[in-house]
Amino acid sequence: MTYRAPIKDMLFVMNELAGLEAVSQLPGFEEATPETAEAVLDEAAKFNEQVVAPLNRAGDLDPSSWKDGVVTTTPGFKEAFRQFGEGGWQGVLHPQEFGGQGLPKLIATACNEMLNTANLSFALCPLLTDGAIEALLTAGSDAQKATFLPKLISGEWTGTMNLTEPQAGSDLAAVRTRAEPQGDGTYKVFGTKIFITYGEHDMAQNIVHLVLARTPDAPEGVKGISLFIVPKFLVNDDGSTGARNDVHCVSIEHKLGIKASPTAVLQFGDHGGAIGTLVGEENRGLEYMFIMMNSARFSVGMQGIAVSERAYQQAVAYARERVQSRPVDGSAREAVTIIHHPDVKRMLMTMRALTEGARAVAYVAAAASDAAHQHPDEAVRRQSQAFYEFMVPVVKGWSTELSIDVTSLGVQVHGGMGFIEETGAAQHYRDARILPIYEGTTAIQANDLVGRKTVRDGGAVARAICAQIAETEAALGRHGGAAFTAVQAQLARGRAALEAVVEFVVANAKSDPNAVFAGSVPYLKLCGIVFSGWQFGRAMLAADAKRADDPAFHEAKIATAHFFAEHILSQASGLRDAVVSGGAPVNALSAEQF
Amino acid sequence: MTYRAPIKDMLFVMNELAGLEAVSQLPGFEEATPETAEAVLDEAAKFNEQVVAPLNRAGDLDPSSWKDGVVTTTPGFKEAFRQFGEGGWQGVLHPQEFGGQGLPKLIATACNEMLNTANLSFALCPLLTDGAIEALLTAGSDAQKATFLPKLISGEWTGTMNLTEPQAGSDLAAVRTRAEPQGDGTYKVFGTKIFITYGEHDMAQNIVHLVLARTPDAPEGVKGISLFIVPKFLVNDDGSTGARNDVHCVSIEHKLGIKASPTAVLQFGDHGGAIGTLVGEENRGLEYMFIMMNSARFSVGMQGIAVSERAYQQAVAYARERVQSRPVDGSAREAVTIIHHPDVKRMLMTMRALTEGARAVAYVAAAASDAAHQHPDEAVRRQSQAFYEFMVPVVKGWSTELSIDVTSLGVQVHGGMGFIEETGAAQHYRDARILPIYEGTTAIQANDLVGRKTVRDGGAVARAICAQIAETEAALGRHGGAAFTAVQAQLARGRAALEAVVEFVVANAKSDPNAVFAGSVPYLKLCGIVFSGWQFGRAMLAADAKRADDPAFHEAKIATAHFFAEHILSQASGLRDAVVSGGAPVNALSAEQF
CATH class of the missing domain: 1.20.1410 (I/LWEQ domain)
Structure with missing residues (x-):
């Protein structure tokens, strides 16, 4: 077993710090009792420990690959994602109305942590899909919701966020992709998007791209950006998938880490225009995108905690096994396992303390988000929302920055073996490095x-x-x-x-x-x-x-x-x-x- | 130009903080005037900027490879190393008696920094050779000195340090390699050594392995370790190379970074015994090895400074070029180069300040080492030696730990581009990770x-x-x-x-x-x-x-x-x-x- 979910610590934080009992008393969350939470966590642990975690190293050794516009993911990913969807894991947080489980963010957060600890690269696909679901729930039309949400929530289709362009990274004012109205309610989209996570892959029947673009008369800057749905395959009226849309993956990046997650360059409209439909109102795209981003930012913060947990567990396992040097206090005449040396303990305690501290902050924030949505008292909702919003940049920024230190210590605990790729400690150090960058740098x-x-x-x-x-x-x-x-x-x-x-x-x-x-x-x-x-x-x-x-x-x-x-x-x-x-x-x- | 030697800062530190003027007045260093220092640094800069630095990325893309016991280094390395030897760069620090230049450690340190900034992987070969030279200068017999030193100092041959075994990393008491006296003054050496930097390669005619091993009656623990010279090719009485010795490279490691530097597993004596000669006295091997290690530890500290300098220069170049977002103070209505954003400045200042601070500490320590060796007053020598010895673990530990932070910031300054391997920022982050581990962990x-x-x-x-x-x-x-x-x-x-x-x-x-x-x-x-x-x-x-x-x-x-x-x-x-x-x-x- 390369990963064992820290259920005891998760439940401690949920019950003692984040107030799971109080969350379960919010209207709509009556079923989310501490007992239910424990049962859900146990199931999530089983799935992630047994199905997802074993694919983590494979994804590093045999990353997603591109050929002639087609991306093939790491062997095993497709089947694991099928099980993920069928198990209902994409829908933990989302409304029952569209096939989700409607559980509190507090419980979903613990599930997400496990998925990410098991496999950061794999987890990115559901992470982006979550963002797309949130945006459609908030700003989509009833028809868009009916068409896309059930498929996204079931895991049959996946979602992406298309923001970045070569000249527009942190600065979305510089977005140039354009969308031309066709007079029939659809638009033709033209442009290049880069750094699109799971922008192309073979794990789902369809990919629902949410794309920032400008309509012809849009004002300059961020106030002229609209949001469009541009599916890989057009969707027929009966919900079945139809013709291939004019969006193509022209390459994927060769990255330092999270190699199994394909990072695509997408070309829209090179063959006449990619068909898209507007989400919500024109020129309000940035606002909707922030819904996706706030969801994604919190989740990326969880990724920092998740990879830290994985690095910690691996370092502890090695420190319990590796025998080297006698104890400094003279308590043994023979060499001991290195977990007995004070500096190794200091490193493990640092990893542990940073990880547990960040987990507690994030889970408390998740519970505040639940209260912000469901509490009957408006003043409490408002206060909880303000607290949550204050915490989002902290959860994203701090949890990901510390993941660099924690995964680096994970390598250090292994000594020379940490620098050898076969050991696996170095993968976490490489994987973590993207976390303080994407979805908004620190x-x-x-x-x-x-x-x-x-x-x-x-x-x-x-x-x-x-x-x-x-x-x-x-x-x-x-x-x-x-x-x-x-x-x-x-x-x-x-x-x-x-x-x-x-x-x-x-x-x-x-x-x-x-x-x-x-x-x-x-x-x-x-x-x-x-x-x-x-x-x-x-x-x-x-x-x-x-x-x-x-x-x-x-x-x-x-x-x-x-x-x-x-x-x-x-x-x-x-x-x-x-x-x-x-x-x-x-x-x-x-x-x-x- | 991917690297420009920071000669101005180096000379400032040498002159204003490390007292180059005073060093040049020490007996034996009369030629090492500030003017000479500047001329040497200028030449070193030219060679490292033009010949060595351009091979850095190539070494990452096309690392050393192993086939049937033979290691082939990155194309270009062999020729660059020939020029390195012919230019006299291996001998900057070493006695003129054996072909060196006999310059102060203070000047040699600046040269070493440049070599390492240009190419960490390439520089490791001379770094280890320096250690071997130091050990032979201190403990070698006159015959050993005459046979090996001129060839090592000229760069015709290179040196290695063979300490680590699978069960003996930080703890040399656990060394098991054995050396059996043959009665003719030679020994047969049997055992496995791992993590041997440049333990096998194609850049020199011969490789002089310095090997820790135990003689048959040696006491247990570190007091029973002796040091042996085991050359790859035996050396004839006339100094020419003779038969292939029984030391063979059975594999090299697949590493996170410094991929051009071959990290060998060496098998001694699988075909009858590797012929070696004792260095100094039996059972004093650890003491001699510490001479090599102290030299190497200081040099690895310089590697931390060196890779930090490289990452800094690359980040500054990118920040001067990349245009993104308007300034926060409203001083421009258009997007500006990111070097104008306060947090980018903060990151660059952090990189710069850590690097310059560590450089100053190291150069001051190097000058103390010069005084410790050459000062006419014994009290000053003793005091300087104590100061230098106090500084060695700090230079090694602190400069390498900070190199992780600095190279990580180097990635961060690049944003998403930093995570793409083609950019090159990620290489420094990977390369640096070994520095707080080898030659003694932090x-x-x-x-x-x-x-x-x-x-x-x-x-x-x-x-x-x-x-x-x-x-x-x-x-x-x-x-x-x-x-x-x-x-x-x-x-x-x-x-x-x-x-x-x-x-x-x-x-x-x-x-x-x-x-x-x-x-x-x-x-x-x-x-x-x-x-x-x-x-x-x-x-x-x-x-x-x-x-x-x-x-x-x-x-x-x-x-x-x-x-x-x-x-x-x-x-x-x-x-x-x-x-x-x-x-x-x-x-x-x-x-x-x-």
Whole structure:
């Protein structure tokens, strides 16, 4: 077994930190009891451990390949995806009306984590399909929903997001793909899209491309972008697939990692025009695309957590097995397994603490999203939505940045063997490297955190979160004991650092934007570690209360919280200095001085 | 041009921080004037930029390959290595008596940096040969020196270090290769060695393997290891090469990076025994090997700096060219090159500051090594040697750890293009990953720093360095001005953090070794950033004094120092907490609890 789902930790976070019980009391989620959640997680674990995880290394060795416009995926992927669809896994989150299970995002998030830990490359296909489903649910017409949603949710068809063009990466204002109305309600789409994940493959009967393009009279910039459905095969009125559409995969990329996931260059309209239909209203494409992106950004954050978990499990397994050197404390005269050496423990604890902390932040955010959608009280919905939206760039940015460090440590634990590809540790290090880039780089997330999430409300949501953190500090103080007061002290310092940064950002964003945006990524990282430290504070209180149930598990949680505080949360003041005092030297050099 | 040697920064560091003038006044180095240094660096730059650097990408695409025991290197490597030898570049550091140039380590270090920046994989062959030369200079017999040194120094032959075996990686006590005396002064060597860099290749007429092995009556553990010369081809009395020796390359590794550098599995004695001769005395092999390793460890530290420089130059070039998005300060209505965006500047400044800081620390250490060898005053020699030895694990550990971060940022600056192998940014990220592993992992360096370098003298050298840092703080204070006092403040905090850690390590190493060694890597990183910050403090004072000579260069140096202090040196207190308060939770979990 190369992967074992960490169900115990997942359920601990869901129950003790994210409030699964409360989520299951929301209207519409009555069936999502803790018992149901556990059953769903058990099934997901079985499928992902047994079917999906074993294909991860195969995907690296025998990636997707392109020939004459046809992409062939890694042997085994097609069959696994069939099982994925039939098992209902694409539909966990989506409405029962269209064939989904209608479960809370909290439960879906745990399922997604497992799928991604099992196989990052494989999981990308459902991840993008989820985004397409979300966009159609929000902005699609009834006919579009009826035509596309059941097939997407069943896994018979898959979805893509077509944003990027050679000259338009982070900056969608530069999109040039054009859509010409044909007078019959359809459009002809012309243009080139790059970096299209699963833009072409052999795992489904049809591929539903959601494409950003401009109509002839559209205004310039992001206000002139519309969203179109351009399916690979046109769909007949009875729902069956018809003629091949004029969208073709001209090549796929040769990448550092996630090699099994085909990254396509798509050519629209080279043979007369690709037929598309408008989603929602003209020129509102960016808004709809953000629906997909917000869903995808959260999911990519989960990918960071997922690959970190995989690297951690592999490193632990190796450290338990590899015998090398006697213990530094002289407790044995023979060489021992390296898991007994303090620096190996430090590395494993770092991997573990970063991963568990990010998981807790993400699951708590997922529960807030559920409340934002389903809570009967509008004030609670609004508050929950604001909390969730604040967390999205943090979950995306922080969980993916840390995945670089965690997978790098995974290699390091293996020593020289980590550098040999056969070992598999290096694959995680390569795979993870895309995560802080796609669906918006860390800088894009950080700009969102500064602009839309902090400055726009004058720091109100950020301050409200800090007030919640202070409550956890107080609870840790009331509890007492060495580990608890140590975490309290680091959390208080971390929260104070965050407050200082929020005030700096709010005060200077207008007057000195260069200085503020120079600190946007350190601000995002500070949020990541303080929010993780906060959840660890809550976790150790909950673990202490439940200690007797399972002492080894709960004591490990307390020790991991303590480790996180001293080794990671302790970095908060350095990040504060980087933001508050470090803006000027970032901007001091001219382009020529570099 | 894919690489341009940063001669201006190298000379600034050599002249202003490392005291090249003083080095050139040491007995034996009279010819090594600043003018000579500049001429040597200019020649080195020309050769490495024009001949070696263009082969870097080729080595990744068309790595060394193995067939029937024969290793063929990347096309172009053999010819470049011939030019390297003929140009005298293998001998920069080595005695004129054996054909070298006898220049100071300070100058050789700058040359080595260029070679490694040009091509990490190519540079490994000379790097290992340097180690073999050092070991023979120290422990070889006159006959061995006469036979092997001129050929190694001329580049006609190359050298290897054979330490690792499948069961003996970091722990050389577990070495099992055996050497049986034949009664004629030679030995027959039997065993398997793995991870042997350039253990087999086609770039030289002969390969001089230096091999750790045990004689029949040797004691167990590291006190029973001897060092042998086992050449690929036996050497006749007239110095010509004779019969093929019984050492064979049975495979090379399939690696994450540095793919052009063949990593060999060598089988000794499968066909009757490989003929070897003893170096120095029996059972003192580890001691001699440490000579090679100390040379190699410093050089691998330089590799970290070198690949960081390469990644930085590539990222700057891309950021100057790629147009995307309007500036956040509204200073332009059109999209600009991304080097104008604050977060791109922050990433480039981080890459630049880490690289320049590590370069300064390494060059200052190299100058101390020169004084340790050549200074007429024994007290100065001893003091310089102690300083150099303290710096070796820091140069090795810190410069290689930061190379992971710098090359990762290099990918990030490229956005999605960074993940595409054709761009070349990903190669540096893959190549760098071995650096914190080979020639002693970061943990091994950190244990050396704690044990031999700090605890053994009760922290005396560490405290003496802190006292020197305090002098720089005072000079910054006397100078005054915003950037200088900001750096002074961060440096004072960093130095205080380091003092606290040194006292903790000295006080607890015996009584609580697990807690101290749990913090050994954070201690090493703290040394790396505080020493870099110290050199930046000295650098900004020197740059200010020279400002008028070249304002753009010297003002960039001052800004980079300021950046380093606020963004990187500011992490010192977090690292202090990790060491001083973080030991207990590292060791809290049992092997089963992970």
